[in-house]
Every structure is written in structure tokens, then in C-alpha cells.
Amino acid sequence: DILGKPFGMYDYAPVGLGLAALGVLFLSFAYRMLPKGRTPATNIDAALAANAYFTEVKVPDGWTFEKNRVADFNHMAHNEVRVMALLRSGKRKSQPHPNTKILPGDTLLLEGEPHGLDDLITRARLRLTRADKPLSMEEPTEEVRVVEAVVGAESGLIGETAQHADLHGQHGVNLLAVSRSGFRLSQHLNRVRLRAGDVIVLQGGERSLPGALKALGLLPLAEREVRLGGIRHAVAPAVILAAAMILVAFQVIPVAIAFFGAAVVMIALGSIRMREAYAALDGPVLVLIAALIPVSQAIQTTGGADLIGGWLSAMFQGQAPMLALAAIMAVAMAATPFLNNAATVLIVAPVGAALALKLGLNPDPFLMAVAVGAACDFLTPIGHQCNTLVMGPGGYRFSDYPRLGTPLTLLVLVVGTPLITLFWPLVRG
Structure with missing residues (x-):
């Protein structure tokens, strides 16, 4: 200028x-x-990484996906996620054969690191079993957050299951995953009896989570980015960015207005949360x-x-x-x-x-x-x-x-x- x-x-x-x-x-x-x-510096995520997490996902009704075998799922996740069991029509099949076809309505018990689980759930369009349990928010602008916490020695969850403790009804949180040394998930996640030292992943409103953690005797881990099956908008951000660049290229609007407007549209569409935008x-x-x-x-x-x-x-x-x-x-x-x-x-x-x-x-x-x-x-x-x-x-x-x-x-x-x-x-x- x-x-x-x-x-x-x-x-x-x-x-x-x-x-x-x-x-x-x-x-x-x-x-x-x-x-x-040279040895790469260990970041906070690697330092906090515990054992593999176990989570439960549902294959939606009407689900169609070209890669629908167990082996395909393993390949998509770069062998970082394993299908530990398949629940179908009330029957459980442990360690299903790689050629087993996955059908709509199936429930899968998965083992893997958080980023691998999240990637597979998102790409395969699966649904965490908590999807039918919407969280109530105190305010319209309140955001859903996911935290990791350790079951303390005095926690009231010891010996309890998520279903029996009624985590959703009593505390407004959902259990997404469990990590325990030597543990293999072979039943529904909400029926797993928790023990002292278990690392669990909880989802809840940002205002209700602190109170729930305190009431349940859980010790939150140092905060790190944990995603499991969150909503993704892979195409929308690319389209919005391309539109902004085209408008600038043809001198329809100035650069500052174009990219600020693109950011506002992404937030409005849910491609990025307000908290993430401020953090950036x-x-x-x-x-x-x-x-x-x-x-x-x-x-x-x-x-x-x-x-x-x-x-x-x-x-x-x-x-x-x-x-x-x-x-x-x-x-x-x-x-x-x-x-x-x-x-x-x-x-x-x-x-x-x-x-x-x-x-x-x-x-x-x-x-x-x-x-x-x-x-x-x-x-x-x-x-x-x-x-x-x-x-x-x-x-x-x-x-x-x-x-x-x-x-x-x-x-x-x-x-x-x-x-x-x-x-x-x-x-x-």
C-alpha cells in the first residue's frame, strides 16, 4: 500500500x-x-500415550462402503487399529477372520491409538455407540469436549460399569473408550467393569465435565488433543478456501475480507470450532x-x-x-x-x-x-x-x-x- x-x-x-x-x-x-x-523430541502426546484404547462403534443402517471387510479396515488404519470382536444379531465373534464382511447394523469392538481410531471411524463413516445419547448443554454456545482421565483409587466407578453408573443420565457424560494394561475388550463398552488405574475417555459439555470428573473421583490427564469419531468436513474447507482465492484472483473483494469471510463461514458450518479458531x-x-x-x-x-x-x-x-x-x-x-x-x-x-x-x-x-x-x-x-x-x-x-x-x-x-x-x-x- x-x-x-x-x-x-x-x-x-x-x-x-x-x-x-x-x-x-x-x-x-x-x-x-x-x-x-538424532532422536526426535518427545511431544506431550507421546509422553502421555498409554496403552491402546478400546472403543465400540456401530455400523449405521443403510451403510454402504466399498471396503467392507475386516482386512480392509485394518489396511485403512495402516494396521494401527484391530477389530477385536464383531457383534451381530446378539452373537459375538471374537477376532473375526480378515475376509469377514462388515454389514449395516453390526457393532465392532476396536483396539488402537486415539488418532488411528479417529481416522478409521471418520473415513469409514462409522458411529460411536454414544451417538444416540445427545448431551444437554447449559448454554447454546457451549462446546462438546473430550478428556482423558484416570480412575482414582477412591473413585466411585471402581467395580462399576458405565451402564450401571448411569454416566450419561447422572453426570451428563459419555464413555467413549477405555485403556487398561493387558485388557482386551470382548463385550459392550458400557458393560466393562472399571478398575483403579484405568484410563478412560469421556465426552461432555465444557461446563459439566469438571464437576463430573470431581464427583466420579477421576484424575484428568494433562490436556492433549483427543478425537474419536468427531464430525469432519473434509470437502467444505477446501471449497471455501478455493472460493476465497478465486474471489481475490478476480479482484472481486480484497484479500483481508475474503479470508476473514472464509474463516467465519467455516465456523458457521462447524468445520472448525470457535475454541480451535481462537487457539490458532x-x-x-x-x-x-x-x-x-x-x-x-x-x-x-x-x-x-x-x-x-x-x-x-x-x-x-x-x-x-x-x-x-x-x-x-x-x-x-x-x-x-x-x-x-x-x-x-x-x-x-x-x-x-x-x-x-x-x-x-x-x-x-x-x-x-x-x-x-x-x-x-x-x-x-x-x-x-x-x-x-x-x-x-x-x-x-x-x-x-x-x-x-x-x-x-x-x-x-x-x-x-x-x-x-x-x-x-x-x-x-
Whole structure:
């Protein structure tokens, strides 16, 4: 917006695609520089993982699914889930043969990790047996939550079944799964007699769950993401995102309105819960960006950008314009680890535009260089969220980033500068 006409959403694509291809090519050969034999950091989910869970699902009436054999279910879940028993017409078949066909109305007793169970239940369109037990909410905006808890030594559930304890009627919660060392589920879940030390998964309203846990003598585990057969909207988010991108591409509505509207529609359709939407917001980053917006404006309105641009233009006067362009990109790359990619753009962009105008050059390539430089922080794990996300799973250390990031940064600087001028000429035609 510095020049009065913002970049379009896809104006970054030519340079971005070229640099992306360069990065893939570089990593195809430079991956040998990555450390080998590192043990990935254990995340909270892995640390809290207990034994396999056992749950009970119902095959809905009228259910049609191409992969309807027990072996197909095992394959879909990548052998992370096993069908322990099949209940049909009042008869139980333990460890059903892999070629056994699954029919509408069958009840399946499944064993597996939560993510594997959730994936199978969702993909095969199965229904947890608690589906016919709707939860009552104190308020219309209250959300359904799922928690893991341990049956304490003084719990009133010891020796009781979910059916006899009337968890749904008395406490407003549903039992979704049970985990116990050496335990094999061979009967309906609501008939399993609970013992001290069992880990159970309960579903309930966010307001009623704390009271239910206390009343039942259950010890909640540290909170982690647990899903079992929750509603999924796999197609809707993709369609909504595509619609927003098309509207932006044809300049029907601005980018901010398009994607904010897409987020609102996803929440309205239930594709994402309000709690998840708020959790996705990075508070410190939002505050930082909001605080730097007036700073960026002040740099422009007070003449600070012109002053700094004048100093820099004196340095590059008589030099090749591409050197000034590379310098601005390098400044953005250097600032990103200490600020944030978005915050870096707010601070460096006015200076880049002022430098271009002082040199009598087109500001567009300088602004593009700022955007590219701010997005290409490979030197630290803190400059970009993606760098931080892979640090734990990859078992990386801080020193690993500059080892691979330094040559990649130099490569982006050397190749990216002429690539920008190819699509954004330094001199206006």
C-alpha cells in the first residue's frame, strides 16, 4: 500500500515458484548436511500415550462402503487399529477372520491409538455407540469436549460399569473408550467393569465435565488433543478456501475480507470450532504487528524512511542498481529472526521504497525483495513458525539451522535478486 496500489495475491507467484524450485533442488543434494541419528523430541502426546484404547462403534443402517471387510479396515488404519470382536444379531465373534464382511447394523469392538481410531471411524463413516445419547448443554454456545482421565483409587466407578453408573443420565457424560494394561475388550463398552488405574475417555459439555470428573473421583490427564469419531468436513474447507482465492484472483473483494469471510463461514458450518479458531491465533505476534503498524506509518510520515533512504542511496550512488536491491533483501533477511516476518516488512518496506525513489528506480522490485527476504529466514528456529515446528520432530539443535541455512540464504540472495528484476524491472518502462 506504500505506493497506493497494493500487490495482488498472485503477484508473488512468479518469483515464489522460482525460489521454491531452487529450494527443492538445493535440498535434493544438500540434505546430507542434516544431522543423522538424532532422536526426535518427545511431544506431550507421546509422553502421555498409554496403552491402546478400546472403543465400540456401530455400523449405521443403510451403510454402504466399498471396503467392507475386516482386512480392509485394518489396511485403512495402516494396521494401527484391530477389530477385536464383531457383534451381530446378539452373537459375538471374537477376532473375526480378515475376509469377514462388515454389514449395516453390526457393532465392532476396536483396539488402537486415539488418532488411528479417529481416522478409521471418520473415513469409514462409522458411529460411536454414544451417538444416540445427545448431551444437554447449559448454554447454546457451549462446546462438546473430550478428556482423558484416570480412575482414582477412591473413585466411585471402581467395580462399576458405565451402564450401571448411569454416566450419561447422572453426570451428563459419555464413555467413549477405555485403556487398561493387558485388557482386551470382548463385550459392550458400557458393560466393562472399571478398575483403579484405568484410563478412560469421556465426552461432555465444557461446563459439566469438571464437576463430573470431581464427583466420579477421576484424575484428568494433562490436556492433549483427543478425537474419536468427531464430525469432519473434509470437502467444505477446501471449497471455501478455493472460493476465497478465486474471489481475490478476480479482484472481486480484497484479500483481508475474503479470508476473514472464509474463516467465519467455516465456523458457521462447524468445520472448525470457535475454541480451535481462537487457539490458532498467535497473541504475541498479533500484538507485535499491531504495535509496529503505527511505527511503520511514523517512519513514513516523519521523514524517517526518506532520511535512511538518503543515507543508503549515497552508498549505492553510481553502483549497479542490483546491488541496492540485494542489500535491501539482505537487510530483511537479517531483521526477520529478531522481529517476525510480518513485522520486518512493516519496518523495512518504507525504507526500501524510499531508497528506490532516491535512486530514481522502480519501488516495486524493492518491495518484492523485502517480502522475499522476510519470508526466507533459514538461519534460526525462531524466525518463522515453520522452522520452530520441525525442530522437535527432526531432533534439530539451534546450530543445525545456520549449517544448512547459510548456503541456502546466500543462494536465495544470489538467484532471487536477478529473478525479481526479471519480472519487476528496476526502471519503469
